[in-house]
Amino acid sequence: MRHAYIRGIIGLIWLAAAIACGISGIFPMMGLYVILAIAFLYSAYTIWKREKDGKGGR
Incomplete structure (x- = not known):
């Protein structure tokens, strides 16, 4: 479960x-950071969901 939190x-x-880059106007980096944020948050969600359902494992 620590992996999900991290x-x-x-x-x-x-x-x-991404928000800081959007405020300062660096839009190409903002796009990259948004993609990375979505990837990490989706990964955390799937790990959390798997642990919640009791499936465990990898």
Whole structure:
């Protein structure tokens, strides 16, 4: 379950970086950071969902 928390936190950090780039006007980097945030947050969600359903494993 720690992996889900760590990936969620990293996803939120990437999302904050995307917001900061959007505010400062660096749109190509903002797009990259949004993609990375979505990837990390989706990964955290799937791990959390799998652990919640009791499937476990890898």
